[in-house]
Amino acid sequence: MPEDERLPQPATPDIDLVTVLHAxxxxxxxxxxxxxxxxxEHSCAPRDLGLEHLHxxxxxxxxxxxxxxxxxxTRVAGRNRFVSLRRTDLDTRFPGLLDALLTAAPQQARTGPGA
Amino acid sequence: MPEDERLPQPATPDIDLVTVLHAxxxxxxxxxxxxxxxxxEHSCAPRDLGLEHLHxxxxxxxxxxxxxxxxxxTRVAGRNRFVSLRRTDLDTRFPGLLDALLTAAPQQARTGPGA
DNA sequence: GCAACAGTTTGACGCTCGTCAAACACTATG
DNA sequence: CATAGTGTTTGACGAGCGTCAAACTGTTGC
Structure with a gap:
């Protein structure tokens, strides 16, 4: 039997752009x-994500x-959940969007308003 | 003297990615x-923007x-305001982002969840 | 000057959001 | 079985958002 399952998520064609941007x-x-x-894959522990300050x-x-x-x-394996990016699904649905976001976000951390 | 002025807006380096995505x-x-x-350039009239249902x-x-x-x-000229996209500023700050968004959004209107 | 026009601001309303705390499920381990 | 571990769910709270209506600012034109 399959040892792991996935939590419910929208199918690739059902991913909504405005919903993604809102998220x-x-x-x-x-x-x-x-x-x-x-x-x-990443665990859900706040300390593994630089979010120690959040509950x-x-x-x-x-x-x-x-x-x-x-x-x-999200893949469920025992009492752990492993979260990862749906990179190929997002690239299929919105070509270039993820690349642009992942290029822009770290760049801003160095040169942007918060620097 | 200049016949038109612009409403306050952030300078290009101050444009924040998360703020843009939230918007x-x-x-x-x-x-x-x-x-x-x-x-x-577009006026602010709801009927010119397909937003007749909004105040x-x-x-x-x-x-x-x-x-x-x-x-x-936003450019102010007399009693009219003309709104336009800051395309080059956005392309400078977040290369590829606007293109990806403008490609993704209309495509979704034809093939996405709402279709 | 006065009325019409284009758009903004203010106040109010309901709804959603981000956060925490506590209680809850489920799994692994003694 | 009992306990500890990982993460979710629920309820509560304050803050912010989207919307409308009304009042307001500034401009054009009679």
Missing amino acids: LGDPVRMRLLLSYADGA KSTVSHHMRVLREAGVTT | LGDPVRMRLLLSYADGA KSTVSHHMRVLREAGVTT
């Missing part, structure tokens, strides 16, 4: 996106928003 | 973006959000 229009979720940009239930809420928007996928 | 994460403002994608003060509010996020610029 990414929050500083915490943008930081999560950058964490996931390495293509690897675990808050992080769980943000990850749900990203998943329901179609940005991430 | 665009609303269906009304996404529609405005698509209207402005032709590069031309003019609501449209004014959305245009303020877009302008303060750095997405649009």
